[in-house]
Amino acid sequence: NAGVMQNPRHLVRRRGQEARLRCSPMKGHSHVYWYRQLPEEGLKFMVYLQKENIIDESGMPKERFSAEFPKEGPSILRIQQVVRGDSAAYFCASSPGRSGMGTGELFFGEGSRLTVL
Amino acid sequence: KQEVTQIPAALSVPEGENLVLNCSFTDSAIYNLQWFRQDPGKGLTSLLLIQSSQREQTSGRLNASLDKSSGRSTLYIAASQPGDSATYLCAVSLYNQGGKLIFGQGTELSVKP
Numbered sequence: 001n002a003g004v005m006q007n008p009r010h011l012v013r014r015r016g017q018e019a020r021l022r023c024s025p026m027k028g029h030s031h032v033y034w035y036r037q038l039p040e041e042g043l044k045f046m047v048y049l050q051k052e053n054i055i056d057e058s059g060m061p062k063e064r065f066s067a068e069f070p071k072e073g074p075s076i077l078r079i080q081q082v083v084r085g086d087s088a089a090y091f092c093a094s095s096p097g098r099s100g101m102g103t104g105e106l107f108f109g110e111g112s113r114l115t116v117l
Numbered sequence: 118k119q120e121v122t123q124i125p126a127a128l129s130v131p132e133g134e135n136l137v138l139n140c141s142f143t144d145s146a147i148y149n150l151q152w153f154r155q156d157p158g159k160g161l162t163s164l165l166l167i168q169s170s171q172r173e174q175t176s177g178r179l180n181a182s183l184d185k186s187s188g189r190s191t192l193y194i195a196a197s198q199p200g201d202s203a204t205y206l207c208a209v210s211l212y213n214q215g216g217k218l219i220f221g222q223g224t225e226l227s228v229k230p
Contacts, residue, residue, distance in 0.1 A: 004160075031216060033216040033217075033218075035218075041222075042206075042220045042221065042222045042223065043161075043206070043208075043218075043220040044220075045216075045217045045218060045219070048216050048217060056214075056217060058217075059217075091160060091161065093161075093216065095216055105151065105163055105166045106151065106163070106216055106218060107163060108153070108160045108161040108162075108163070109160050110159060110160040111159070111160050113158075
C-alpha cells in the first residue's frame, strides 16, 4: 500500500512566480489536510478538503493561497505570486474520514519543501 | 484557544536510558492525541494514537499515556537507541474539528551511542 504521496519534494521559485504542490492520499482515504511548517516554527493547519469540497480553510492565508481536491486526481495547493515568507515545508495528510466528530489517525506525506529566492 | 506545549525542547541521553517526553494542552475537550516522529528533512511518522476515552497506548518500546483532566500526555521510550534520535511531536484534535490537529513545538531527542 502506497502512503501519502507528495510532489514535488523540493521546489524552487522566484518571487512572483506560482507554486503548485500535489498530494495523492492513501488508497481508500477521502479526506485530505494541508499543513505548513515554517522554519523554527511548529506545524500549522491550513485546510481540510474532501472530494470536490473545502470543509475547513480557517488556516489558509486569505490571499494568494488556494486548495482543491477534484473528483479525479490529486489534491493541489496553489500559491500565487510567491514571496520569501512562503518558504516552508508543506505537508499533506489523509484519513479515511469520519463525518461529524473529530478524526481518526492522520497519515502524513514526506512533504514538499518550497524555497523562494 | 487550544495550545499544546512540549517540554523539554531538546534532550540528549546516552544509549540505553529510559526517558519521558511531556506534552500538555490547555483545553481538555480533545477527541484524540497523537504522537509523531519527524526525522530531519522528512515527513511525520505516526507513533501512537490515544482516543480521549483511553488512558494509554503501547507499541514496542513506546508507551503513551493520557490524562485529559490535567491536560497532559507523556511518551515513554524504554531502552533508548541511537536510531530513536529524531524530533517527537504531539498533536491534539478537537471534537467537530475534523483533521485540524494542533501541534506542539516538538522535543528534539538525541541518543548518544
